[in-house]
Amino acid sequence: xxxxxxxxxxxxxxxxxxxxxxxxxxxxxxxxxxxxxxxxxxxxxxxxxxxxxxxxx
Numbered sequence: 001x002x003x004x005x006x007x008x009x010x011x012x013x014x015x016x017x018x019x020x021x022x023x024x025x026x027x028x029x030x031x032x033x034x035x036x037x038x039x040x041x042x043x044x045x046x047x048x049x050x051x052x053x054x055x056x057x
Contacts, residue, residue: 003025003028003033003050003052004025004028005025005026005027005028006024006025007024007025007052007053008022008023008024008025008052008053008055009022009023009024009025009033009035009050009051009052009053010022010050010051010053011023011035011045011049011050012049012050012051021037021038021039022037022038022053023035023036023037023038024036025050026042029044031046031048032044032045032046033045033046033050035050
């Protein structure tokens with residue numbers, strides 16, 4: 001699935017048992033995605049490390 005502005009995403013964790021961060025896509029620049037995490041921080045990451053979160057209905 002292609003990531004788009006406004007989508008909710010979860011970051012792939014680096015260690016077993018580590019809690020994954022979740023956030024909202026702010027912008028997409030080619031293979032780089034800017035995300036505002038739920039804790040208020042902002043990061044630019046490769047979209048390969050992000051997975052869309054299904055919206056609850």
